[in-house]
Amino acid sequence: MESLNDIKKLLVMAILAGKVMLKNGAETYRVEDTIKRICKSRNIDFAEAFVTPTGIFLSVEYKGEVLTYIKRIKNIKFDLNKIALVNEFSRQFVNSNMSIDKGFEILNDIDNIKTYRKSIRLVFGGFAGSFFTLLFKGSFTDFISAFVISSTVVLVMEYLNKKNFTFFLSNIIGGCIATILSIISVTSGFGTNMDKIIIGSIMTLVPGVAITNAIRDSIGGDFLSGVSRGLEAIIVASAIAFGVGATLKLFFILFGGM
Amino acid sequence: MIYIKEFIYAFLSTLGFSIIFNIPKDSIIKSGLTGALGWVIYLFININYSSKVAGAFLGAIAVGMIGEIMARLFKKPATVYIIPGIVPLVPGAGMYYTMLSIIEKNFIEAANFGSETLFIAASISSGIIISTTLNKTIFSLKKNC
Numbered sequence: 001m002e003s004l005n006d007i008k009k010l011l012v013m014a015i016l017a018g019k020v021m022l023k024n025g026a027e028t029y030r031v032e033d034t035i036k037r038i039c040k041s042r043n044i045d046f047a048e049a050f051v052t053p054t055g056i057f058l059s060v061e062y063k064g065e066v067l068t069y070i071k072r073i074k075n076i077k078f079d080l081n082k083i084a085l086v087n088e089f090s091r092q093f094v095n096s097n098m099s100i101d102k103g104f105e106i107l108n109d110i111d112n113i114k115t116y117r118k119s120i121r122l123v124f125g126g127f128a129g130s131f132f133t134l135l136f137k138g139s140f141t142d143f144i145s146a147f148v149i150s151s152t153v154v155l156v157m158e159y160l161n162k163k164n165f166t167f168f169l170s171n172i173i174g175g176c177i178a179t180i181l182s183i184i185s186v187t188s189g190f191g192t193n194m195d196k197i198i199i200g201s202i203m204t205l206v207p208g209v210a211i212t213n214a215i216r217d218s219i220g221g222d223f224l225s226g227v228s229r230g231l232e233a234i235i236v237a238s239a240i241a242f243g244v245g246a247t248l249k250l251f252f253i254l255f256g257g258m
Numbered sequence: 259m260i261y262i263k264e265f266i267y268a269f270l271s272t273l274g275f276s277i278i279f280n281i282p283k284d285s286i287i288k289s290g291l292t293g294a295l296g297w298v299i300y301l302f303i304n305i306n307y308s309s310k311v312a313g314a315f316l317g318a319i320a321v322g323m324i325g326e327i328m329a330r331l332f333k334k335p336a337t338v339y340i341i342p343g344i345v346p347l348v349p350g351a352g353m354y355y356t357m358l359s360i361i362e363k364n365f366i367e368a369a370n371f372g373s374e375t376l377f378i379a380a381s382i383s384s385g386i387i388i389s390t391t392l393n394k395t396i397f398s399l400k401k402n403c
Contacts, residue, residue, distance in 0.1 A: 203271075
């Protein structure tokens with residue numbers, strides 16, 4: 001039997017595990033499930049977690065005492081590696097007799113784990129956009145332009161995220177930059193199809209995680225999260241469209257089109 | 259021939275997306291294959307039956323199915339495979355052409371592209387819903403037996 005202090009520690013650890021998952025873009029039902037499993041593995045009969053994309057609420061009852069923790073989550077970024085790692089950790093924690101301190105250690109390690117090197121991310125960010133241009137039957141020069149433009153967009157988005165820009169504004173800027181660079185590439189005579197270059201370059205901005213999670217949350221019966229993530233996807237999509245549209249319009253007004 | 263070419267392009271493109279979303283190292287190739295298969299199915303339907311909506315629907319079902327199976331096989335969250343795989347199907351082109359038609363004050367065209375884009379988005383979601391729920395049902399049936 002654990003003391004009340006241990007239970008408190010366990011609670012904080014479960015919240016930390018949930019925080020790492022949610023911050024990196026896990027579905028809310030997965031976070032709830034993980035938190036509950038961690039709590040129930042250590043002699044707690046009653047544990048209830050309520051997770052939304054912006055916060056975690058956890059309440060447990062132990063020997064007649066009710067403990068509640070609330071954690072507000074801001075700045076969601078996408079790092080699926082960490083979700084997979086925490087998932088593995090929770091399975092390990094539940095099935096073994098791991099001490100809570102050890103659990104904290106592992107979770108902090110996971111939280112501080114490095115992402116892929118910047119150079120790799122830039123190159124593959126370029127691949128993502130440029131091969132998409134090829135899928136839409138762009139030419140070879142379009143491929144090269146899209147490669148450069150998508151890596152630039154990835155770089156800029158990373159910088160803006162670090163500066164804590166709101167996602168709405170940063171996506172508008174991303175769309176603007178992709179369009180401006182595509183216009184430059186085509187008017188300078190290098191690229192041939194402006195539409196294909198732009199389509200490829202904005203694909204790196206597309207809210208794939210939000211869309212997929214919105215759907216999977218809704219299937220799990222979590223309609224609050226489903227709706228809020230769906231709205232996020234719609235807002236991001238309209239921000240990209242707005243960025244691209246406004247820049248194109250400006251280009252048409254200033255230079256009268258191609 | 260065109261399928262092989264597009265398979266390779268889609269594979270590399272999905273690979274790029276999986277690095278952007280930072281998926282675990284040992285899953286990158288698998289999610290690349292998931293996305294490429296989804297795209298080839300989309301392409302097959304689009305060429306033979308000339309319906310982007312049906313293509314995206316079946317492509318999303320394929321991505322969801324393969325993603326769930328891989329998740330069970332390799333003990334990783336299914337989203338690791340589904341998110342990068344679904345991105346190539348997302349109607350970025352439709353979004354762009356809708357916007358372009360609005361700018362050119364060509365509203366009939368904009369309505370055309372816009373409704374197609376919306377339908378593609380809806381069909382992707384229903385594709386994932388169907389594959390995930392089917393998978394859950396099959397899995398729970400197996401467990402009960």
